[in-house]
Amino acid sequence: MGYFSNIYHGIRTLLTGMRVTGKYFLNARKGAITQQYPDNRDTLKMFERFRGEVVMPHDENNEHSCTGCQKCELACPNGSIEIIWDRVIDPETGKKKKAIDKHIYHFGMCTQCGLCVDACPSDAIKWAQNFENSVYDRTQLTRILNKPGSKVRAGVEE
Amino acid sequence: METAIKEPTTSKSNFKSEEYFINMGPQHPATHGVLRLLLTIDGEIIKKVEPDLGYIHRSIEKMCENNSYQQIVHLTDRLDYLSSHINNEAVCLCVENALELEVPERVKVIRTILGELTRIASHTLWWGVMGMDVGALTTYFYGFRDREMINDIFEETCGARLTMNYNVPGGLMQDIHPNFVKRVKEFIPHFRSKLPEYDRLLTGNIIFQKRTKGVGILSKEDAINFGASGPVARASGYSCDVRKYHPYSALDKITFTEALDTTGDSFARYKVRIAEMWESLAIIEQLIDNIPEGDFKVATNAVIKLPKGDFYQKVETARGEFGVYIISAGTKNPYRVKFRSPGLSNLSLLNHIAVGGKIGDLVATMATIDIVVPDIDR
Structure with missing residues (x-):
């Protein structure tokens, strides 16, 4: 692979990855699964079989x-x-x-x-x-x- | 395995180069636990890697000698904690074989589904940490996001997220939760949509490929000689899947292809694990719709006494072949228990494949070997 095509290929793969992260960045509020512990203590319910x-x-x-x-x-x-x-x-x-x-x-x-x-x-x-x-x-x-x-x-x- | 240390070549340089020792670990994040590596290096070229174990030795095999057969199961959670469910299954299968106990089909199917879910959970965690080891922090969050769904399934059915202890000799501790099938069916399409994302984010990434391709090459002969198993051996072209050659539980009715690669470098090990996740999804899909009705447990005696003799059972954990060898003297405790852990033999080849590379390559190689230190050091 030539020198310049190598650079072009490298940048393209980086951009492909950044498209994935960019999608999540723009939809950050929609797909957030982070639990706001300990602020969610009132609503946080463990599974009934959970061994505490x-x-x-x-x-x-x-x-x-x-x-x-x-x-x-x-x-x-x-x-x-x-x-x-x-x-x-x-x-x-x-x-x-x-x-x-x-x-x-x-x-x-x-x-x-x-x-x-x-x-x-x-x-x-x-x-x-x-x-x-x-x-x-x-x-x-x-x-x-x-x-x-x-x-x-x-x-x-x- | 001693490797001849070559004299440093000083002809090209005016600087005199000298070999020196440096410790990597035991408190090093890239060693994934308390593993100490004694590195002999020349500049940044690795001349020798000596793993030093013993920092997390808990004498689990000795503890087994004082525990009953039901109690041994929960100790195996603490070996390879990322595939704890499969470890539990190994002990239960060994005890059941010794007792000549036939467990119901329902138990077999549930065990297989949970085992494959464990494998996916382990591989997603590995994928996240693998990315982090070579400098991509985002993978860590994405890997844990998908693993969280599996952990929720485990928590709802087994009561714990990591050390499940759900298998007992004779079956399962409880029946599966009513939501289990629904949750697994939700997970499969979710994960099928996320796996291509893994590829776009990391597999094709130029930096990642440069870090892993051609690094830490293990030949097929060496993989066999060192006793490697699991994805490490399969990436070198050594077909050794226990699920294929010695099927246990419900795996004899399942059709799946064994993920194989022939290159043997870090990137091949990476690809084999990604392929294994697809295969695990396929296995779960074949089973989840037709879990047979029946009991979740066969009644055993409250005190299990194995007949005199020795019993061996091997299973395929996320890391490779895990074996349980029980010698029984006919009493309620085993006379001797030996665990064949995949991590130890996979670690033993580290010196062989890391010599000649850079320190950064060693980190990438270790990440693809996927060591879990409590498994190596019992």
Whole structure:
């Protein structure tokens, strides 16, 4: 290729590329997909399956459905879940029954793999879509999932 | 692989030239992670490249020995994080083969679709970063724009954008989201319209071509000798697609052509990856309309115990052949796990193809090898 045709070819390829970028430059407002985070916090909605952090839903009577079967603790690959349990006497039957004292969740160790929620037989734990998880001290990442004074919902069996 | 260091030629110049060492990385943006390259250079001519690994070693293979077979899967997300879905699939297939478990057709098809989407996501990211490495910043934004759509698909169905952990031995963790098919069908025409734009913007660009053509040439013999796989080997004319030769999941029913080139330079590796994106789109299109009905999971025991013996399964990730080798002693944990990662063998040929080039050529060559350091250094 000759010297001048080389230059001509080079400039033409540059212009071809600039036509692409120019098209976007002129239609900048139309095709913008940039999210204006954190200004869009009110409208930003995560997908329902998004794995933010593990939570234990409680109903209005302060009851959860965790029976303390420890399947989540066994499923967890890195020891993020620790269950302190005890045997309490069931008032109806008078028999001793396993119940959780504390469901401790070390969020700092969690890799959000989802194996615990998958393993839970009574849907006691689920994923929350919260993703702003920064704290000033890592001890704040250790959370007790069951609320104080809560107990297992009647009828939930292992 | 030692390369003879030639004496610097001083006859043409009055200046005395001396070789010296320089570190590239571990905190260098062009090394795509914490990879340290010990360069022996003479002026700007590279005489020797020695990769120094170990900066992101997490002993994942050792960790696997203490984890159950379900738990191993999520560790493979952290190897080659850009093709994490395919890595997960490899472990699941290996465990399923060992258990002689037949997964439903639905699972196979979904796994293949997600695998190909992962490949496109990985290649779009590579395309963006490749452009950036040779000085074109715009590609980075365009590549990430299209990858974002795939990430949304993953997030909606799998719950995560990068470390999906969606495959479990026996099937999938959940069924696909009701929007999955719709979103994939939206993505395919969108991406088909954007791929020619990639070509106009970067492939034909004169600066890009001058930076990549004839740079880092790898012959077919060397590609085989170094154990190269994936687009790096295919750009040298070595047909080695695992999807073609050892089809897994639903790939045995799919017709697709393996992207091949014979030049073996950086530009050939670039073209092979662009062609692979087209092929992945074709594979997804063949499957997306007829996902069979059925279960998304076969029930397995809560504690999976593999029979005694050793099991190997290989898959084609975005970077090449990824292999999982499990030795089982019949207990609930593997006795030993070995991952054959494509990145390590592809990196091993860097010294061979970069010697004699300039430092800028090394950056372009590394970009086309498409290394992901956590994959190399497990």
